[in-house]
Amino acid sequence: MRIILIGYGIVGQSFTKLLLSKLVDLYNLYGMKPRIVACVDNKGSAIDTSGLDIQRLLEIKKNKGTVGEYYRNKSSQLDPLQIIENIDAEIVIELTPTNLKDGEPGLSHITSAMKYSKNVITVNKGPLSVAFPSLIELANYNGIMFKFSGTVGGGTPILEFAKRCLKGDRIVSFKGILNGTTNFILSKMEEGLTFKEALKDAQVKGYAETVPSLDIDGFDAAAKLVIMANWLMGMKVALEDVNRIGITQVKTQEVSKALKKGNAIKLIASCENKKLVVKPMEVSKLDPICVNGTLNSVTFSLEYAGNQTIIGRGAGGIETASAVLRDMIEIRENIINEKNWF
Ligand SMILES: NC(=O)c1ccc[n+]([C@@H]2O[C@H](COP(=O)([O-])OP(=O)(O)OC[C@H]3O[C@@H](n4cnc5c(N)ncnc54)[C@H](OP(=O)(O)O)[C@@H]3O)[C@@H](O)[C@H]2O)c1
Numbered sequence: 049m050r051i052i053l054i055g056y057g058i059v060g061q062s063f064t065k066l067l068l069s070k071l072v073d074l075y076n077l078y079g080m081k082p083r084i085v086a087c088v089d090n091k092g093s094a095i096d097t098s099g100l101d102i103q104r105l106l107e108i109k110k111n112k113g114t115v116g117e118y119y120r121n122k123s124s125q126l127d128p129l130q131i132i133e134n135i136d137a138e139i140v141i142e143l144t145p146t147n148l149k150d151g152e153p154g155l156s157h158i159t160s161a162m163k164y165s166k167n168v169i170t171v172n173k174g175p176l177s178v179a180f181p182s183l184i185e186l187a188n189y190n191g192i193m194f195k196f197s198g199t200v201g202g203g204t205p206i207l208e209f210a211k212r213c214l215k216g217d218r219i220v221s222f223k224g225i226l227n228g229t230t231n232f233i234l235s236k237m238e239e240g241l242t243f244k245e246a247l248k249d250a251q252v253k254g255y256a257e258t259v260p261s262l263d264i265d266g267f268d269a270a271a272k273l274v275i276m277a278n279w280l281m282g283m284k285v286a287l288e289d290v291n292r293i294g295i296t297q298v299k300t301q302e303v304s305k306a307l308k309k310g311n312a313i314k315l316i317a318s319c320e321n322k323k324l325v326v327k328p329m330e331v332s333k334l335d336p337i338c339v340n341g342t343l344n345s346v347t348f349s350l351e352y353a354g355n356q357t358i359i360g361r362g363a364g365g366i367e368t369a370s371a372v373l374r375d376m377i378e379i380r381e382n383i384i385n386e387k388n389w390f
Pocket residue numbers: 054055056057058059060088089090091113114128143144145146153171172173174198199202362363364365368
């Protein structure tokens with residue numbers, strides 16, 4: 049199984065570490081021999097059609113800052129689009145930064161991979177939140193598999209749970225906590241910290257970006273809500289269809305007042321009657337979606353089976369890398385099953 053890896057940051061490097069530790073299992077359990085035939089970051093690329101040495105890739109990235117230094121005295125000049133076009137591979141894994149304005153550069157990488165009949169895995173919310181319906185159409189048109197389980201919930205299989213385990217029932221509505229950073233901040237405010245102090249703490253601990261708008265203004269949760277609404281509810285929506293309010297105006301006094309009533313203020317993303325909303329809401333401490341710290345949670349309300357809640361870590365390099373690996377195994381299994389049809 050040949051892989052082109054585009055983006056070699058936290059998730060990309062975690063994914064290769066995971067691959068290294070799982071090589072024997074992957075072969076024994078699934079007959080898989082994954083080979084990374086190209087790896088690209090923002091400064092260069094490394095290509096070896098017989099498979100790059102993963103340990104070396106990790107060391108080069110750590111010591112030199114770019115995989116472009118993989119070959120001594122010879123840096124690759126190929127950019128991601130040229131690599132997608134010219135290097136044979138079964139899977140393109142797209143792990144560049146999320147851009148919620150126009151989905152780039154991820155959107156071009158993904159559409160190009162699809163056009164060249166390569167299966168795609170991504171955890172990048174940008175392309176999906178701006179162009180979900182057309183990406184699904186393009187994937188179907190080109191007969192390729194498009195997997196994105198890590199875009200919602202990091203390693204927690206929220207999308208798979210809803211799509212597979214709830215088959216035969218109907219999701220009437222769902223709501224949940226989809227952003228770990230804001231949940232951490234709100235949990236800290238319960239301890240008496242102001243919003244600013246809690247945000248600072250989240251930044252020190254590496255949960256929030258230096259420019260934290262994506263999280264605190266609710267964009268990240270809204271992007272995940274859009275992906276869920278499209279994929280699970282059959283809606284055709286984008287980011288602008290979400291009614292969104294972030295947590296910057298939440299006061300410590302309001303949090304304490306809610307606490308006295310046995311409630312907590314949480315940034316809740318919901319899809320009810322086809323309406324998409326992200327806003328701070330008071331939630332009972334007894335409600336299973338009321339999780340603390342950086343955890344994520346979603347409750348699906350079903351027509352027959354009642355409420356089903358899934359809880360787990362919503363982000364993290366290795367957690368998210370496990371979702372990428374899960375998608376990869378699934379692509380492999382589908383390829384094998386397809387072969388067995390004929
Ligand atoms: N980290 C998490 O916990 C997590 C969880 C869920 C989803 N995600 C999503 O996963 C994606 C990757 O996250 P991350 O944390 O790994 O980000 P990151 O550490 O910032 O890594 C991004 C990588 O993309 C590379 N890159 C940037 N622009 C590029 C371009 N035009 N062409 C090729 N490579 C390019 C960067 O290159 P340089 O190394 O040269 O800068 C870097 O290697 C993002 O979309 C993020 O939202 C992350």
